[in-house]
Amino acid sequence: MNRLITTxxxxxxxxxxxxxxxxxxxxxxxxxxxxxxxxxxxxxxxLKNDGFIILxxxxxxxxxxxxxxxxxxxxxxxQRLERTGKASGCLDIREEPAYERRILNHWDNLDNxxxxxxxxxxxxxxxxxxxxxxxxxxxxxxxxxxINGSVLNxxxxxxxxxxxDTLARVAQIADIMRPYGIKVYLSVNFSSPxxxxxxxxxxxxxxxxxxxxxxxxxxxxxxxxDFGGFLVKANSEGLPGPQDYGRTHADGANMLAEALxxxxxxxxxxxxxxxxxxxxxxxxxxxxxxxxxxxxxxxxLIQIKNGPVDFxxxxxxxxxFGRMPQTRLMxxxxxxxxxxxxxxxxxxxxxxxxECLDSDTWCNGEGSTIAxxxxxxxxxxxxxxxxxxxxxxxxxxxNWCGHEFAQSSWYAFGRLAWDPSLGSEDIALExxxxxxxxxxxxxxxxxxxxMTSREAAVDYMMPLGLHHLFAWGHHYGPEPWCDxxxxxxxxxxxYYHKAGKDGIGFDRTTEGSGNVLQYHEPLxxxxxxxxxxxxxLILWFHHVPWTHEMSSGRTIWEEICxxxxxxxxxxxxxxxxxxxxxxxxxxxxxxxVNSKLxxxxxDARWWRDACVQYFGEFSGMEVPGDVEKPQRPLSELKxxxxxxxxxx
Ligand code: BDP
Numbered sequence: 001m002n003r004l005i006t007t008x009x010x011x012x013x014x015x016x017x018x019x020x021x022x023x024x025x026x027x028x029x030x031x032x033x034x035x036x037x038x039x040x041x042x043x044x045x046x047l048k049n050d051g052f053i054i055l056x057x058x059x060x061x062x063x064x065x066x067x068x069x070x071x072x073x074x075x076x077x078x079q080r081l082e083r084t085g086k087a088s089g090c091l092d093i094r095e096e097p098a099y100e101r102r103i104l105n106h107w108d109n110l111d112n113x114x115x116x117x118x119x120x121x122x123x124x125x126x127x128x129x130x131x132x133x134x135x136x137x138x139x140x141x142x143x144x145x146x147i148n149g150s151v152l153n154x155x156x157x158x159x160x161x162x163x164x165d166t167l168a169r170v171a172q173i174a175d176i177m178r179p180y181g182i183k184v185y186l187s188v189n190f191s192s193p194x195x196x197x198x199x200x201x202x203x204x205x206x207x208x209x210x211x212x213x214x215x216x217x218x219x220x221x222x223x224x225x226d227f228g229g230f231l232v233k234a235n236s237e238g239l240p241g242p243q244d245y246g247r248t249h250a251d252g253a254n255m256l257a258e259a260l261x262x263x264x265x266x267x268x269x270x271x272x273x274x275x276x277x278x279x280x281x282x283x284x285x286x287x288x289x290x291x292x293x294x295x296x297x298x299x300x301l302i303q304i305k306n307g308p309v310d311f312x313x314x315x316x317x318x319x320x321f322g323r324m325p326q327t328r329l330m331x332x333x334x335x336x337x338x339x340x341x342x343x344x345x346x347x348x349x350x351x352x353x354x355e356c357l358d359s360d361t362w363c364n365g366e367g368s369t370i371a372x373x374x375x376x377x378x379x380x381x382x383x384x385x386x387x388x389x390x391x392x393x394x395x396x397x398x399n400w401c402g403h404e405f406a407q408s409s410w411y412a413f414g415r416l417a418w419d420p421s422l423g424s425e426d427i428a429l430e431x432x433x434x435x436x437x438x439x440x441x442x443x444x445x446x447x448x449x450x451m452t453s454r455e456a457a458v459d460y461m462m463p464l465g466l467h468h469l470f471a472w473g474h475h476y477g478p479e480p481w482c483d484x485x486x487x488x489x490x491x492x493x494x495y496y497h498k499a500g501k502d503g504i505g506f507d508r509t510t511e512g513s514g515n516v517l518q519y520h521e522p523l524x525x526x527x528x529x530x531x532x533x534x535x536x537l538i539l540w541f542h543h544v545p546w547t548h549e550m551s552s553g554r555t556i557w558e559e560i561c562x563x564x565x566x567x568x569x570x571x572x573x574x575x576x577x578x579x580x581x582x583x584x585x586x587x588x589x590x591x592x593v594n595s596k597l598x599x600x601x602x603d604a605r606w607w608r609d610a611c612v613q614y615f616g617e618f619s620g621m622e623v624p625g626d627v628e629k630p631q632r633p634l635s636e637l638k639x640x641x642x643x644x645x646x647x648x
Contacts, residue, residue: 027144027411027434035078037061039071050148050181051096054078057089069148069181076144084433095419098375101266101387102417103149103185104142105231105332106394110161115154116336116475118343119395119402124152130172138394139180145414149183151389155233155270157187159195162216171223183228185268190232190252191240192216203245204255217259229265230256231303231389236273249288250295257297266385268303268330269296271320272310280506280513282308285320294326298384301328306356308515309496311339312467313458314352316527316537319518321370322361328383330374331356335409336393338475340457343393343402345600346574346593347457348450350412350424357420362520371420388417403596404589407435408450425451442584445577452570458536460567460604464559465505465540468496469611474642477603478610481638497539499618503546504556505539516541535559546619557619564608565627571601610637 037054038061045066047053052065052074063074077095081087107115108122123138125131142150152170153161160166174184193199193212202209220227234241234252242252253269260267274284285308296302302324307315311334321329333353340347357371364378376383390413393401401407411431415422428450432443461478462469471479480497498506508515509528516527526532527541535550548556575597582590609630612623623629 027141027407027431035061035075035082037063037075037078039063039065039075041065041068041071043067047094048096049100050146051094052077053095054081054091054093056091058087061091069143072143072181073146080144080430080434084430085438097146097418098371098420099330099386099388099417101149101183101228101385102147102414103151103228103268103387103389104147104335104392104394104413105151105155105187105389106392107154107156107336108152109154109156110158110166114395115156116338116391117393117395118336119393119397119400119406121396123394123396124173126166126169130169130176132176135173135176136180139177139182141410142182142414143180145411146418147414148181149185149228149387150177151185151187151231151268153187155187155231156237156239157189157233159189159192161186162188162192162196162220164219167220167223174224174227178226183226184224185228185231186220187231187233188256189240190234190242191244201245202240204242204247204251205245210255210258213256213259217263217265221263221265227263227265229260229267229299231268231270232256233270233272236270248292248295250292253300254295254297257300261297261299265299266387267297267300268387268389269300270332271302271304271318272332280508280515282508282515283513283518285318286323286518289320290323292327293324296327298328301330301385301387303330303332303387303389305332305334306353309467313340313454313461314465314536315467316519316540317356317359317361317370319361319515321359321373322363322368322520323518325363325379326382328376328385330387330389331370332389332391333413334391335413336391337406337409339470340454340461341600341603342476343397343406344596344603345453345457346403346405346449346597347409347453348405348412348424348428349409349454350416350427351451351454353413353416354420354424357416362523375420390417399592404435404593405450407431436585436589439584442581446581449574449577453574456567456570456574456604458567459563459570460607463563463567464535464556465537465542466497466560466611467540471642476642477640478607478637480611480614481634497615498543499615501618501620503544503548504560504615504618505543506541507543508541512543546621554624555621557615557621558624560615561612561623561627564604564612568601568604568608568628571597571604575601605631606637606640610634613637 043066045064047066050067050070050073052063052070054074055062063071065071065074108124110126112122112126114122123134170184191202193202193209197212199208199212233239235243242248253267257267271285271289273288274281278284304318304320305311308318309315337347359370361368368378372378376386393406393410401410408431412427415427428447429443432446469478469480471477472482496506497504516524530542533541544556546557550556550559578594578597609632613630613634
């Protein structure tokens with residue numbers, strides 16, 4: 001039955017979003033926005049999930065959807081078209097989200113700190129009055145880009161999240177977000193039955209443990225009827241899990257899945273596991289999870305980070321995506337810039353996200369991309385539900401994300417989760433026009449900055465497949481020398497680059513750790529051979545002599561120096577470009593970005609000075625004449641201790 005919600009929607013969608021008074025800085029800005037359209041919600045329409053249709057010209061615009069949320073998405077889509085100058089003519093648009101669940105993962109703790117958060121305290125204001133207005137703004141922003149789920153708390157979950165008092169608060173938050181189509185999910189600690197419930201064990205095969213989870217789940221659904229489900233980090237980095245009781249990941253996940261099943265909830269079970277004993281950390285997830293393929297209940301998804309190690313500026317895709325054909329898989333992308341300069345560096349992450357989703361695993365022949373697998377296109381019979389997650393970069397900072405441009409990666413995640421085929425440039429342009437101005441004198445050069453920014457960060461941090469050269473613990477600056485005597489050197493940086501007099505790089509070939517074998521052909525052969533391995537991953541897969549000749553004719557040593565140098569020069573170009581952008585935007589935001597670019601330039605030099613000089617000691621070779629020489633001596637750089645107090 002057709003139901004007319006309203007004919008003229010003017011003033012109905014209030015999308016003026018300001019996190020703090022006077023700071024309306026996001027893509028849906030400044031006061032009320034009107035879309036004039038006739039909106040129909042009709043459950044019998046042939047549309048998937050919360051899809052929508054927009055038809056007609058400016059005077060007789062029609063939005064149709066199957067659900068209220070779909071209608072809301074249609075309104076936001078129309079508004080976006082209007083704001084980006086694409087709604088003048090007659091429209092005939094039909095959109096359906098590629099993923100059913102498009103979820104932000106907040107790594108927020110109950111003490112209001114945010115793990116790897118660089119934008120201030122938790123927006124949930126745990127233990128304080130619920131900030132309804134702020135949460136409403138957050139929900140509107142998310143709905144406007146199609147995000148429909150929010151995991152409120154850190155994967156390193158405190159059992160306290162399931163305490164009745166906390167759940168009552170979670171229910172309040174869920175009530176505020178519901179009108180925007182956003183479901184609440186929680187990260188849970190696997191030992192909650194013992195730690196919170198007072199049971200002697202949290203063994204998933206014990207009936208009393210299963211009962212405890214059932215009762216807890218029922219309690220949650222009593223408060224939040226549309227609760228989304230649980231996210232679980234288990235037997236990873238010291239957290240408890242089923243293996244503590246000799247059980248498998250499947251035993252643990254299935255127990256929770258059973259408790260959630262009758263309510264329609266899901267379990268997102270993370271595959272981010274690695275044992276310090278494994279000879280190659282990049283192998284660990286496949287080793288642990290492949291044998292469990294087909295053993296998970298239908299409402300379990302395995303949540304896999306894009307790369308096999310850990311959100312590095314560039315990694316190959318995680319081979320696990322191609323290795324569990326009987327299991328529902330979902331990607332976990334990191335929007336917060338843990339390894340990409342925190343909220344100090346301008347790095348637009350859509351190209352990184354897209355590189356992952358477009359990667360072809362070849363698990364079912366050519367075209368078996370991660371997007372095709374995780375959207376269920378490749379095996380619809382396995383994918384009873386589909387999902388994608390992004391680790392949020394949101395905090396209480398006035399501009400939400402710490403850096404004006406960090407918002408673009410939040411925006412991009414939402415758009416990508418809705419439609420992974422959208423291009424990075426299109427999304428960047430959309431965001432720029434809605435957030436700053438549609439003046440081409442601004443959007444064209446600034447889009448160029450955004451589009452090159454991820455590669456620039458790779459260049460000045462970890463080019464050519466280098467990875468995890470970060471300072472121990474905080475993951476901000478470089479410490480390629482980090483190799484503490486007696487420490488767990490297997491995951492210390494030197495472990496990852498293996499620089500020595502003989503050369504540099506991690507041998508993951510069939511002669512080395514064998515990691516290449518976790519990929520399907522033709523990728524195994526391609527990565528395994530020095531001739532065919534893509535050069536931007538060469539030091540990920542190969543250990544090569546310093547004199548190894550690259551396709552440019554230069555040695556790997558020279559190429560390393562050139563990449564660091566290029567990264568710095570690119571940031572300097574950004575500074576120059578930005579200095580010319582002053583006339584087009586407000587001075588507050590211009591200044592904020594300008595001062596962050598100065599930090600980025602200085603950090604890029606810090607990376608170059610540390611890595612080029614440190615590796616130079618092994619290579620015994622001079623820095624090529626056509627690149628800028630390192631400036632600060634290694635002895636000085638080794639003394640830098642970052643004060644992390646402000647990066648909670
Ligand atoms: C690492 C982070 C750590 C997270 C962990 C995870 O450094 O803070 O808890 O990943 O994803 O990247 O579980």
